[in-house]
Amino acid sequence: MKKTVWPNGCRCAAMFTFDLDGDTTWENGARAIPGGEDYIRSRSVGNYGPKRAADMILDMLDRYGVKGTFYVPGLTAERWPEVVKRIAGAGHEIGHHGYAHERFAGKTVEEQIEIIEKSQQIYEDLIGRKAAGFRTPSGDWSPETPKLLWERGFSYSSSMRGDDRPYRTVIDGRETDFIEIPTKWELDDYVEMAYNMYTPTPKGQDRIACYRSVLDNFVREFEGCYRYGLCIAFMMHPQVIGTPGRILILEELLKKITAMEDVWVATGQEVADWYRETAAKEEEQEGKPCICRQ
Numbered sequence: 320m321k322k323t324v325w326p327n328g329c330r331c332a333a334m335f336t337f338d339l340d341g342d343t344t345w346e347n348g349a350r351a352i353p354g355g356e357d358y359i360r361s362r363s364v365g366n367y368g369p370k371r372a373a374d375m376i377l378d379m380l381d382r383y384g385v386k387g388t389f390y391v392p393g394l395t396a397e398r399w400p401e402v403v404k405r406i407a408g409a410g411h412e413i414g415h416h417g418y419a420h421e422r423f424a425g426k427t428v429e430e431q432i433e434i435i436e437k438s439q440q441i442y443e444d445l446i447g448r449k450a451a452g453f454r455t456p457s458g459d460w461s462p463e464t465p466k467l468l469w470e471r472g473f474s475y476s477s478s479m480r481g482d483d484r485p486y487r488t489v490i491d492g493r494e495t496d497f498i499e500i501p502t503k504w505e506l507d508d509y510v511e512m513a514y515n516m517y518t519p520t521p522k523g524q525d526r527i528a529c530y531r532s533v534l535d536n537f538v539r540e541f542e543g544c545y546r547y548g549l550c551i552a553f554m555m556h557p558q559v560i561g562t563p564g565r566i567l568i569l570e571e572l573l574k575k576i577t578a579m580e581d582v583w584v585a586t587g588q589e590v591a592d593w594y595r596e597t598a599a600k601e602e603e604q605e606g607k608p609c610i611c612r613q
């Protein structure tokens with residue numbers, strides 16, 4: 320298997336990404352049930368992210384000299400502006416994550432454009448720049464979404480699951496410079512450890528996973544990524560990974576990965592730019608890559 324070429328001879332790339340959802344997911348989930356607007360405790364689970372965990376994560380990233388990528392719904396940015404300013408001020412990337420963490424699949428083109436542009440304006444007003452990256456919130460996007468993002472100047476998305484290397488997204492039947500950096504469910508702390516009594520999250524799971532096992536899962540995924548020369552995009556949520564016990568999982572990962580000199584730790588925008596400018600050209604010289612990697 321041909322290995323992707325990473326900067327400075329590095330064997331693989333690692334991204335630490337955080338979806339700072341705040342209470343939007345819990346608000347949306349509760350809204351679907353009668354009287355759900357009264358579920359204040361559920362929303363407080365999400366609010367732990369911007370209220371407490373974000374600053375703890377910033378300290379941890381700073382300790383290991385790592386720049387992360389934070390995908391933030393526009394509504395969360397409006398509710399927690401100072402937190403978002405602190406994240407951006409520390410040199411981390413702010414990415415687009417919808418406005419109210421809404422599902423793009425099933426929305427009209429006009430509705431999607433409104434959401435995309437509304438949050439872009441919020442980021443620009445808050446931190447002086449629009450987002451370059453996008454992560455689809457609450458499930459899937461619609462067939463038009465990547466084109467709408469690309470037309471509005473987005474550099475990349477980190478939303479799909481079908482590869483462990485970046486690739487150029489096919490839009491209107493041809494490869495574009497809109498880069499996809501896939502992630503995986505097995506890299507998602509939400510899948511591993513998120514828990515709420517009511518509304519039940521996740522449905523059917525009644526125990527929180529063992530932290531030692533979660534760390535072991537993440538480490539094994541990283542070791543496989545390193546062996547095969549891939550790009551690993553950890554998909555974490557401050558309200559999940561940022562509790563006093565779980566943040567030690569993050570610290571173990573940071574400690575292990577930053578100690579390896581041949582691992583490129585980068586933001587989503589850096590990976591997308593690198594892939595577009597360098598690796599994609601090399602692939603072109605050697606023959607066109609498969610266009611079916613969704």
Ligand SMILES: [Zn+2]
Pocket residue numbers: 338339340416420456457
């Ligand atoms: Zn999210």
